[in-house]
Amino acid sequence: MGQSTVAASVSTDSRHAPLPLEFGKFEPCIDDTACREVERLLHREARLLDTEQFSEWIEQVLDPTIRYVVVSRQLRYRKERRYEAPSEVYIFNDDLGFLKARVAQFESGMQWRTDPPERYRRLVSNLEVFRTGVKDELAVRSNLLAQRSRRAYEVDQFVCCREDIVRRCPAGTMRLVQRRIDFDERSIAGRNLLLFL
Amino acid sequence: MSALIDVPRGLQSARIYHDSDVFETEMERVFARCWLFLTHENAIPNPGDFVTARMGMDEVIVVRQKDRSIKAFLNACRHRGARICPVEAGNARSFVCNYHGWSYGADGALNSVPFEKELYKGRLDKSSHGLREVAGVSSYHGFVYGCFDPAAPSLTDYLGEARWYLDIWMEANGGAELIGPPSRSMVHCNWKAPSENFVGDAYHVGWTHAAALKAGGGLLAPMSGNAGLPPEGAGLQVATRYGHGLGILYDTNPGAHDMPLANDILAWQAKKRPAIEKAYGALRARYYGSHINGSVFPNNTYLWGSNLFKVWQPHGPNRTECFTWAIVEQDMPTDLKQRIADSMHRTFGTAGYWEADDNDNMESESQLSRGYMTRQGFMNAQMGIGGDREDPELPGIVGESAIGETSYRGYFRFYGETMNAATWADMRRGDSTWKRELTEAGVAPDAGHGPA
Numbered sequence A: 001m002g003q004s005t006v007a008a009s010v011s012t013d014s015r016h017a018p019l020p021l022e023f024g025k026f027e028p029c030i031d032d033t034a035c036r037e038v039e040r041l042l043h044r045e046a047r048l049l050d051t052e053q054f055s056e057w058i059e060q061v062l063d064p065t066i067r068y069v070v071v072s073r074q075l076r077y078r079k080e081r082r083y084e085a086p087s088e089v090y091i092f093n094d095d096l097g098f099l100k101a102r103v104a105q106f107e108s109g110m111q112w113r114t115d116p117p118e119r120y121r122r123l124v125s126n127l128e129v130f131r132t133g134v135k136d137e138l139a140v141r142s143n144l145l146a147q148r149s150r151r152a153y154e155v156d157q158f159v160c161c162r163e164d165i166v167r168r169c170p171a172g173t174m175r176l177v178q179r180r181i182d183f184d185e186r187s188i189a190g191r192n193l194l195l196f197l
Numbered sequence B: 001m002s003a004l005i006d007v008p009r010g011l012q013s014a015r016i017y018h019d020s021d022v023f024e025t026e027m028e029r030v031f032a033r034c035w036l037f038l039t040h041e042n043a044i045p046n047p048g049d050f051v052t053a054r055m056g057m058d059e060v061i062v063v064r065q066k067d068r069s070i071k072a073f074l075n076a077c078r079h080r081g082a083r084i085c086p087v088e089a090g091n092a093r094s095f096v097c098n099y100h101g102w103s104y105g106a107d108g109a110l111n112s113v114p115f116e117k118e119l120y121k122g123r124l125d126k127s128s129h130g131l132r133e134v135a136g137v138s139s140y141h142g143f144v145y146g147c148f149d150p151a152a153p154s155l156t157d158y159l160g161e162a163r164w165y166l167d168i169w170m171e172a173n174g175g176a177e178l179i180g181p182p183s184r185s186m187v188h189c190n191w192k193a194p195s196e197n198f199v200g201d202a203y204h205v206g207w208t209h210a211a212a213l214k215a216g217g218g219l220l221a222p223m224s225g226n227a228g229l230p231p232e233g234a235g236l237q238v239a240t241r242y243g244h245g246l247g248i249l250y251d252t253n254p255g256a257h258d259m260p261l262a263n264d265i266l267a268w269q270a271k272k273r274p275a276i277e278k279a280y281g282a283l284r285a286r287y288y289g290s291h292i293n294g295s296v297f298p299n300n301t302y303l304w305g306s307n308l309f310k311v312w313q314p315h316g317p318n319r320t321e322c323f324t325w326a327i328v329e330q331d332m333p334t335d336l337k338q339r340i341a342d343s344m345h346r347t348f349g350t351a352g353y354w355e356a357d358d359n360d361n362m363e364s365e366s367q368l369s370r371g372y373m374t375r376q377g378f379m380n381a382q383m384g385i386g387g388d389r390e391d392p393e394l395p396g397i398v399g400e401s402a403i404g405e406t407s408y409r410g411y412f413r414f415y416g417e418t419m420n421a422a423t424w425a426d427m428r429r430g431d432s433t434w435k436r437e438l439t440e441a442g443v444a445p446d447a448g449h450g451p452a
């Protein structure tokens, strides 16, 4: 569970979490082949996660240097200037080792909560792809609607925007290097965020 | 409300998770007169700094004053009752209501009213329309609590013998603080379900958290799947006056944290321990290196070792909002504080892989009580009953076991007491009898059927 290395284009804070991507400063990617490749990656990811193929998700989608971050933001006035305490709490701040531990928990056969199986459906949309200026690296913005259906009555929905960095790995395929989500809903109505967004 | 809690037999009616008259009575008799956690002082260091918080179903603003004292006010305008402050934290010179623009100072005073002269023609008494102030605001080692009832004992007396245990991590180590902001989530359970779990449930750890223990490693991993019981003499259960309680699992301090972080925490604590041992004695120095689960009555829970600090805020009989902060030692390096905070949220935050398993149990025990027949029954907290005793060295009532329900019984004994008392003066009568009631409790042969 060491600290991941990051690309030059990506800046991180003191806890190795990526800062928000400034999409306005990136050049849109007009290479349709590259855009379709990214789209296929995100659709494959949604399928693997929806069908509980978490080990395959780690092997096929994640780069070993992955940094996976979800923040929740404290409600503040727009004009607040004088109050200096941090406004973000890290709901996730995981490297590959921690993500693997979460998967191992799920696959342990001892997680009573997920038996009978929960059902997941992830809808990925509003895909935009940008060049970061680093070779073989793209910045990707997409919206996600994830629905978890659990037991007879529990249906929880989670909506968020993903800010991703993907990079071509040595084997030639695109991999997710970094994901940052600034979660919209402040107090999570759907009980928990214990799912991969 | 007199049939809810059976102290001699260690039973609680399932109605306490469901009935709306119980919930309404709790708002009056528990939340409007017990001390409730508001914030840590470090979140509001400067005059004008504020946070908003909940006290039961009431919303309050907690503000640092010019003289550095802390006051709390109902977050409701004195005109037509609209919310004064819609954010969670900030620094303000005044609070202006969105509805008609009445403006209040950081001291709660109503300072200005739009067109006051023209429309009220001198007939509005501004001096009696300041924000309604919370009667008591007090802090203990930087942890700020508020109380609506002026007749309540002081915070120091309210915490009472629990302080001897709290001081281990709030004082002996040089002081603790909370890393904010908190994470927030709505759990579909009754507020007491998590509060009772944290006050004294070491029993569930090996089973509920079997998967987390197996996958996450850490010092508690051998308990996974109930593979092993902690050996005899591995811990302690404690109940103190006014419902507070805790459990100690010796020498397992970094609890749920991953091993690389746990090792760094152990190294940090090893350096501090000799000084703590010198000033506080060997016993409490050992507790400093132990894992402590506890609740401050009614709804404030902590895990020293896994470093979480929570409040369980009621929104309804089956709706409870969970606020979670990380506890760190004040003099830790920033990097270690942040790693602890991230690890705590990874295990016990909104996406915590320990937390969700807990919440699922809390939701089902609460929701099933909607069943008419189900809630005729009683819940059982009898583990260790008959063995609770006073100890010359240890404040409160203790049960000599790493796993037991001593503090459940203390928590619900006081819950029953406050639910049935008209005033604090009535409750104070229990000051002299509560220990005996707990130590003399024992299981009668017909127990399990509830009060006749």
Ligand code: FES
Pocket: B077, B078, B079, B080, B081, B082, B097, B098, B099, B100, B101, B102
């Ligand atoms: S309700 Fe606040 S100013 Fe009227």
Ligand SMILES: [Fe+2]
Pocket: B204, B205, B208, B209, B354, B358
């Ligand atoms: Fe638990």
